[in-house]
Amino acid sequence: MKAFGLRPRLFAALILTSAVTLVVAAAALLSPLEQRLRTDGQQAVYNAMDSTRPEFEEVNIDPATNRPSFSELTHTAIALRQRSGGQVTILNNRLETVYSMVRLDLNVPDFYAEARRAEQTHKRAAALRGGALIAAQPMRVGPRHERYVVVVKRRLDYVSSSFHTVQNAFIAAAGAGFGIALLLGIALTTTLLRRLERLRDATRELEQRGLDAPPPNDQGRDEIGELARAFAAMQTQLRRQETARRAFVATASHELRTPLASLHGMLELLEEDLDSEHLDLEDARERTTRAREQSRRLSQLASDLLDLSRLDAEIELRREPLELGEICRAVAAEFDLSAAERHVHINIKPPPSPCWAAADPGAVARIVRILLDNALRVGPANSSIDLEASANEHWRRLTVRDRGPGVPADERDAIFERFTRGSTTGSGGGFGLGLAIGRELATRMDGALELLDSGGDHGASFSLRLPPAQVNVDELADQ
Ligand SMILES: Nc1ncnc2c1ncn2[C@@H]1O[C@H](COP(=O)(O)OP(=O)(O)O)[C@@H](O)[C@H]1O
Ligand SMILES: [Mg+2]
Structure with a gap:
């Protein structure tokens, strides 16, 4: 392979294009995807909290305890869990657990900071901790609008697992695409280069063997095919011109020979006449006339040939x-x-x-x-x-x-x-x-x-x- 031949250049271009395409696609697709999945998860939790707000307000007072009904609270918490997909804990305004889905003695609560913040600021507080979203929302409960804090803890592991699934699929697809591009590139460059090499060989053949070398034969309907056909047409044209030129030279020398031979013959006869005893003047005069006629024809031919060669040399004519x-x-x-x-x-x-x-x-x-x-x-x-x-x-x-x-x-x-x-x-x-x-x-x-x-x-x-x-x-x- 030549260092700067077409093949390495085509390959480099192909690989570079594929690589750049993949990197750009990855940058455009993969990194926003993770962020997007995370905000979507967060938003789902917030939406679920907002949508249960009216249900918390409608919780009745249990006459036995004079507190919001525990069973209704549980019921609403379960609805919230279903909507948000996370663990739900309800705290009162002193941050004592009123309801929890997990046993807090086994599972050390890690949401007090958010719960406190929500209770103090009366606003939702959220944090990402250990791959989980913790969202604490102040909530008014029951007809007396008692202040509670509802905490939802939702694992966002699925974000990274979905992300990895997509990433893996992307890498697989990219790898396959890259491989196919490479294979196609190899196939394409191989055939293209083979055809170019055939064309080059035909040119070398022409250089070595002259116009009778076989013309390149490429039936492709693309640029290389066109080049080969143009080349073959040029060769045919040159061969035709060469044949015409040879024929011209052959005919011209033949035409020159005939009057020259007869001129020569006549002069010989004239010489004999002059050498003989009885010179027939009439005869000699006739021979001289004929010889002069031949020489006139010869000079005519010479000037015609000169004209033709000038024309063939494309001498400029005046205008x-x-x-x-x-x-x-x-x-x-x-x-x-x-x-x-x-x-x-x-x-x-x-x-x-x-x-x-x-x-x-x-x-x-x-x-x-x-x-x-x-x-x-x-x-x-x-x-x-x-x-x-x-x-x-x-x-x-x-x-x-x-x-x-x-x-x-x-x-x-x-x-x-x-x-x-x-x-x-x-x-x-x-x-x-x-x-x-x-x-x-x-x-x-x-x-x-x-x-x-x-x-x-x-x-x-x-x-x-x-x-x-x-x-x-x-x-x-x-x-
Ligand atoms: N005026 C003409 N009348 C009849 N035939 C002619 C005439 N001029 C040319 N030709 C024909 O054309 C041929 C070619 O003419 P030309 O090229 O001048 O060559 P050449 O005069 O040497 O024969 C002549 O041989 C002749 O047969
Ligand atoms: Mg003539």
């Missing part, structure tokens, strides 16, 4: 006011030459008013380039490509529409994945990275890159949606 009509014109101008080569016209539809989006200018230009590049590749000769910026209440939109064959329905999602090319690739292919990069960039700017429904028309429409910029138009006009 600044950007006029979409302006950026359309700028990027379209870059394509003037290749569009002319293909006899395709890029038709820029200017927005009715400046269309400000909050975005990263470099990223938006990159996306427009990706879309225009694709559109140019699939668009038939003598067709046109529409490039349009538009705005509504919530969004700024940039749409690129071509007159090519469009995207088959079953490829609409797949073409946005990395290294995935569709069936329509047009002349001179890329590596299936353009749309993946575009979508990632758009998402990172809180926008979206979507393939719009062409609604039966020929061609494909891709749309870049961006959040609007809060610009003060006057301010910009002043600049």
Whole structure:
């Protein structure tokens, strides 16, 4: 057991809580109980004395002795004994015993002090002596209201015996409760700690064996179960990411190898041509063109891979006011030459008013380039490509529409994945990275890159949606 591990701490807390509960309960219950039992006993005696007062007053005079009737006095004393539960002795005002239930010669009376006090003060006097309550009460007897003192002696032993009974019961109950709490505590901490240990082992396993280690399995419906499930989910997610990363690296190196190999082959052939006696210039020129095309593709791939790795490294994109009509014109101008080569016209539809989006200018230009590049590749000769910026209440939109064959329905999602090319690739292919990069960039700017429904028309429409910029138009006009 570790000195400050969870188990000793839980135990200490459990024992402390139980002990404090018991002590507080004992203090709150047991000590007032004894006091209470004692005052109750006392009060019962006083009540009994008060209630017999009228009966003493009604005792008649015995004509034979001219004193209060002894038999009636006895009768009242017996009633008092029954009510108070104590021994009753009646004394006259000279403190001579008139009636006693016990033989006073055997039982040395110990109540004279109280009796005297009662007689002198005309008030009830009481004392606790030797575990007994002695209460002396002045009493008027008979029609002549003669002064007597009635003494009741009641043992209060039952108080301490009741108290001890309760105390014993309390100790037994407390002991049982304490034991049960301890057993429950042991059971609970053992299972909890075992589950935590399993979780710890799973973590260590992960550390040693990597992501393929078995994930922790805990079906508990409590916090530890949740922790284990979160842990397993995290591991699954990490494994998925790791698999994707490996696949990406593998595909990327494969994609790099193919054009490199063909570049290498072409250069070799060119070298042979140069070494041969009769150099076929036409042939050599064609090989050089093809080699240059391969190297262009390679540098394209390199820049795509760089883009992707930047995106994966979560490089911050800028967020600044950007006029979409302006950026359309700028990027379209870059394509003037290749569009002319293909006899395709890029038709820029200017927005009715400046269309400000909050975005990263470099990223938006990159996306427009990706879309225009694709559109140019699939668009038939003598067709046109529409490039349009538009705005509504919530969004700024940039749409690129071509007159090519469009995207088959079953490829609409797949073409946005990395290294995935569709069936329509047009002349001179890329590596299936353009749309993946575009979508990632758009998402990172809180926008979206979507393939719009062409609604039966020929061609494909891709749309870049961006959040609007809060610009003060006057301010910009002043600049
Ligand atoms: N304008 C378009 N018309 C038809 N299909 C397109 C268009 N743009 C993209 N695609 C499809 O999406 C695929 C993925 O595009 P992209 O990610 O740019 O990769 P790449 O251009 O290297 O093929 C393309 O291979 C093509 O099949
Ligand atoms: Mg492309």
